[in-house]
Amino acid sequence: MYLSRICIKNFRNFRFLEVELGPKCVVVGENNVGKTNLLFALRLILDPRLSDISRHLREEDFWDGLNEPAKRGEIIEISIELRDFQDDRNVLAVLQEHCILGPSPDTALLTYRFRPKSGLLRDREISIRDYEYHIFGGGLEKNKVDHSVRRWIPVEVLPALRDAERDLASWRQSPLRPLVENLNIPDATLRRVASRIDAATNELLDENDVKQLIQGFQSRLSMMVGSVHEIDPSLGFAPTTPERLTRALRMFGDGPNKRPVGEMSLGIDNLLYLLLLAIELEHKETAGERAKTILAIEEPESHLHPHLQRLVFRDFLHRDPPIFLTTHSPYIASVAPLRSLVLLRSDEQGIGSVAKSTLQAGLTDLESADLQRYLDATRAEMLFARGVILVEGTSELFLIPAVAENMNRALDEYGITVCSVLGTNFVPYAKLLGAQGLNIPFVILTDGDPYTTNNGEKRSRGLSRAISVAETVGHHNPVTLEEMHKQGCWAELRDVTKGSGVFVGKRTLEVDLVDRGHGQEILDTLIELRAPKGRVDKIQRFVEQGEDLDETEADYLMRTIRRVGKGGVAQRLAGRVDHAKFPTYVTEGIRKITEALSK
């Protein structure tokens, strides 16, 4: 079973949110976009610990954009869809009454609705006092979803600011408790251990200093409260009655040193907490106390070292139980299965939050696997950007932020990330970021790379790439674009693909830079990086001609740059760029995305 869809109307940050989810769900989003509210929405339906009073919402729980919502009789509605439980008899037993027409019969719909009571008199103004909540299944209010559903299929929420250290230390809160309580230790063993502890304790208590200390307690106490109240304080390691003995069990870390968990780092405490919880949940499901738990963890990254984050959640996210977690952490996002990612952010008007998931991006399995590896390697930085510039390689990574800064449009200020796709296939990225996917604004900057076919026809690899991206993001007539390409109407074609966010250069970025007047800056860089003098001189001659480089010259330039190191050249050159002399496809691309984000 997994949570396959969430739909929220008029609740807190959400005017209308609808998102399809995969078997795992990792919600990524900035602060204040409503990650906690999203979890609370889930809890309204499935958290058995939430009280009736908390389920009864208040006027301030309506979406902020609604004016006097109660008076107008507005309705808050939260629906979740659960899918794929046919093989789990316990879950099937609980959810069968709530099934709806879906892709398969084992699709259940559970809804929370906060609405005015029915049968109210029409001539009276409605107020929030006239509201009541209903939780029901299958889209039918009469199909009550009550404690019996929440009991068997609960959502278990670990809040962000939990105090793992304190919870582990207190017996009542500790996730260790249910595990220890289920231990089956023979009475004889308990009695034996208890008597040994008793003996050890007595040995210590026999020490004079200890004796004096305890006598001190006792005499001061009897002065305070008299001798009637038998409090009789003493010292010891653990209770010595066998039945209380197991309660004194604590968790230790750090191997033979046995440091109590509270003394270790917060991160380790959190990790141990998660460990105990995971074991407890498994235990409850096997013991038949629960059918399935939906584990919802809020910002699990707190205090955890990045490497541990990656390791722990790679494990968590690839196990069976349904998991729903919210995170700021690129480390966690980077190990999340690609199809589990959900991006939460403000909508375009900035009046509510919306969610987009990778599930509907239309990625093929291969593309999905490629992207997964890419996100893993790049620490998922793309997912945390407000806008993305996709480029081919490392040169652009250095040069584009520099020219943007030079244009007085520093990318960081806009929350734009430049991502190199380390190759030339932009299509999966366009799908991932496009409107069907995460819907993150993006532009693609790519070289023209012209070439001549075997038939002697001129073509541009860059334009071909642009056409396939245009097709992906939904350009209506890719055939026409290909026709323009063949017939050499390249300038027009470039203009068209800009509409789809693809900006195509003439040749290679460095060559275009020389053509547009960065010749001297490139020469200075080459000299600085000790390029062979002969080559520098030759390139100097090309530059001094003042014309566009011809093919052989361009080729020579590129070979020289490669010899010195493309990345290195770009890195140095970055300090010398001038946007006025930069190839226009780049500056236009930057302008487009920065303008899109400043709306």
Add this chain to the structure above:
Amino acid sequence: MNGVAPSLLDAWIENFNLKQTEAYESDGHCAVLAGPGSGKTRVLAARVARLYSQRVKGPRGVACVTFNNEAVRELRIRLRDLGLNPDKRLFIGTVHSFCLGCIVAPFGRLFVEDLDSTLGVAGDMLKSQAFQTALARVNFGGNMAVSRGTFDEYRKAHPIINSEARQEYPELARLVQEYERVLHKQGFLDFEGIVHLALDLIRRQEFVRLAVEARFPFLVVDEYQDLGYPLHLIIETLMRTTCIEVFAVGDPDQSIYGFTGADPKYLRSLAKESNVHCISLDMNYRCSQQIIDGSQVALATEKQRKYVSARDDEVGEVRLLEYPNGLGEQAEVIATKLIPYLERKGVPNSQIAVLYIDKWDGQVLSQALKEGGIQYSGKGDLRYPRTPFTRWLEDIAAWCSLYPQTQRGPRFDDLFFQYSKVCEEAGTSVNTGDLTSRVEFFKAITSLAMPDMALHAWLRQLNSLLDLEGLLQARKAHPDDLAGWHSVLESCVEGKQLAGSSLSYFSRCGDRSDTVTLTTLHSSKGLEFEVVIMPGLEEGRLPRFSAKTEEAVAEARRVFYVGMTRAKNSIYLLYSGWYTNSYNRIFRNGPSRFIIELESNAPPIL
């Protein structure tokens, strides 16, 4: 939280005989053939308690189905005694409510087009309207129109939707389809349709089978002999295709609902299945041996049942009384001699039952009892219909007559739950967790807690406080309840049965402790009395003149058998040797052949 009280259960089991214990304990499919008075309800309740508390785990549970609302009521009371109340994991209801609530309502809309998600049970009016509409739509090619009777019969005979057999007469098949479509479009099903649809879903949808198995790994069926073919087929299909464990209880000899399609052969065939453990409960805790023997003669089966009376306290009697002047004389004797005689002997009125063949005889008898000044009450056919709704009204009346000492009466929670269900189905919110609506309801019924109040006034008051009529009108799903409400009201008007009765009288209708019971043979099933009086036993009446086939006679025998086995101590069988029909035509066929057989006290040769 539901929980079986172990000490109570243990106390029950301690008193079980060997066969009862076997039926309580055996795992796997079981068929329990339970003779009259064999304590089967107790065994069944104990078995359910065992399954619920020991064998099911997690959110899975037990479904316990029986045939009519009265049996459901009794079973619920028994289980409540053990600490079990119906919930998501424990279904206790009629087979029809099981088919509707656990199969058709949740899954119909997933697999059947045009099926509304809120389904109601169609009343007679809707059914005949739908029939007329369907008839107008289906072209019978110049043939004369089909009668309702033919249609009903055809439909009953072909329970499998889309089967080849159903296509035997394509026009009729289309008529059935059209009729059902008309009902579905309005959000209704009839009883037949519920069962047929449930059967279809079970047969064709693996998901439905998986789901039913997931929720109810144990299915307990009471009164199996009352099941018709489609219901039997549902049970059989579930046994064959799922891991559901079936526990079927019944008595083929007490199968008397042939007119609904019930047939004792289904229980017999189930009991013969190789994977079904068959247990016979032979000990009769109700009837004296003489009555058992007499009833065996009446049943006239080749193989005698080996029923043994558990009683050794009294010698029972079967008395044949001939009154040559007809039913009128029989009725007069009952009212003026027999019942007073029994009273003198110390038999309480509540232990006397007068069981009659049909309404026709019933009218004569009730008139005579009235004239003889004998307090009597009956089930069903003489007054308003006894449905869960009218039962609920009786329960409110009972609560109101007991208030404030309501501990022994119906529970307030149950009354309120029922009320909130009505409200909800009528589209008015009553949040059961909400205190205000509980308080409102409490106030309303306490304000009417006057046992001596006239029933008619009480009902009017109740209606004005709770707007029952409005709710029933708004509630689409159960049109029959509105009819039930009206007939209760009507029976209060001058000259009707409840005219001038008090609220407390009404509350004790049906199960009164101080009146003679007057009811039909058919609805006497499941009851017991010290003395049973059966008048009107004439050849042509029982078995009916029209009963020509062997099966029809066998069914009549079973009806007679059921009547006889209601008695603990004494049976008085009355006859004249002739009877009149409604046109006052006289038929002189002699006494019922069952009487003659009893007289000669030997089973006839078949």
